[in-house]
Amino acid sequence: MSRPASRFALALLSTAILATFATAAQAQSRDDRFVLRLSAFNPEAELGFSGDGTVTDGSDTATFGFDESFDTGREWRPRGAIGFRISDRQALIGNFYDYRRDETWEYGGNVLDTGTIIPGGDAIEIPGARIDGRLSFRLANLNYEYAVVKNDSFEWGLGLGVTYAKLEATANGASTGTDLLDPEFESVGWERDGVSPGLHTRLTWTPAERWTVGLEAQYLDTTWGNILDEEGHFERGGLLVEYMVSERVGIHVGYDWFRLKLKDQYRGTARAPDGIDAGPFPYSGNVTGDLKVHGPMAGVTFRF
Structure with missing residues (x-):
């Protein structure tokens, strides 16, 4: 040649x-302009309460503490996500969750060492209880994202956004009673909703023509907005693996995890039943609530 x-x-x-x-x-x-992901989310939740406090009769004081956790089963719930690309490095990213679960929890009781508050130093038995309750929340966020790093197969974005949350807890509780306390039954309800600014970051890796792997995280402090009066924070992380069956339609699987941790102070007065010459007993302390929700998800992706 x-x-x-x-x-x-x-x-x-x-x-x-x-x-x-x-x-x-x-x-x-x-670089699709619009991405829509519709998913089924199968989470389980862990609800924990811990704290400490003091009780007094006006002259002597005793301390106490508690640490209890409750687990819930799994139930499929809807989940959605959207992405809208404004420019080569700018995008709007949104997520939606809807969690709801009915559960029954049982608490076995505890014994409070009162020291010298009760004559003779006798301990006080804290009664056991059964609680039938519902936990539910809706969470939606929209974040502005700017790609700090971007090339043909990798993108890292940072952003700010706003989160709307609606949290609700209802419970019917019955205590077993002790020598000092009669059995009781109570129904309580708690509901909060509001908005808060938050932080956002996302990593996207495209290893092959039809594949995408993504990591996403959000964080907010409850003092930033008006969702809750209690001090605390919300954090969320998610992993996604996506395969495009065609140019516009794909399937995805992933795992999502988020946590809401709250701290608050409490106080009150306990009174002994009629006929027992003791008390009243003012008490106060700090309590921390910790809700963790995590589980797999799967669904369909549409790109336009």
């Missing part, structure tokens, strides 16, 4: 290789 022909073949081969890489890069970047 002559040298001009060899040069021509080499140039043709180089052009083909460059065209192949350009096509692959274009396929991997997939």
Whole structure:
């Protein structure tokens, strides 16, 4: 083969290789203007309460503490996510959750060492209880994101956004009673909703033409908005693996985890039943509530 022909073949081969890489890069970047993900979320929840406090009769004081946790079963719930690309590096990212679960919890009781508050130093038995309750919340956030790092297969974005949350807890509780306390039954309800600013970050990796792997996280402090009066924070993390079956439709699986941790102070007065010469007993302390929700998800992706 002559040298001009060899040069021509080499140039043709180089052009083909460059065209192949350009096509692959274009396929991997997939800069779709709009992405919609509809998922089924199968979470379980862990609800914990811990704290400490003091009780007194006005002259002597005793301390006490508690640490209890309750688990819930799994139930499929809806979940959604959207993405709208404003420009090459700017995007709006949104997420929606709807969690609801009915459960029954049982508490076995405890014994409070009162020291010298009760004559003779007798201990006080804290009664056991059964609680039938419901936990539910709706969570939606919308974040503005700017891609700090962006190339054909990798993107890292940081952003700010706003979160709306509605939290609700209802419970019917019955205590067993002790020598000092009669059995009781109470129904309580608690509901909060509001908005708060939050922080956002997201990593997206496109290892091949049809595949996407993503990591996403949000964080907010309850003092930033008006969702809750109690001090605390909300944090969320998610992992997503997506495969595009066609140019516009894909399937995805993933795992989501989020946590709401709250701290508050409490105080009150306990009174002994009629006929027992003791008390009243003012008490106060600090309590921490910790709700963790986590589980797998799967669904369908639409890109436009």
